[in-house]
Amino acid sequence: MEKVKKLASENGVMVFSKSSCCLCYAVSILLREVGANAYVHELDHDSEGKEMEKALIKMGCNPSVPALFIGGKLIGGTNEIMSLHLKGSLLQLLNPYISSDHL
16 A cells, blocks of 8 residues: 555555556556556556555555546546546646646
8 A cells, every 4th residue: 555655645646556457557557647647557567566456446446447646646547537528527637737838
């Protein structure tokens, strides 16, 4: 749990992901398209990935990935991300983290 919280607090836009997850890929592409500089952490490439996945589930992410954190706060998984995006709220949350050349 500590590593998840540490990474989320150190990176403005943080996505916990798995390299084989197509929804994780879609979320990463969405964030890139809107200009957010997201740090993507692949759990399947981390020796502590299984423990981190369990921590994400305890935090309320089910399934565990993708899990989006903005400003250290858990936003949620694919359903929450897409719902916010369709309502136009995701960009408001991401605005402080969107690169200036994308505006």
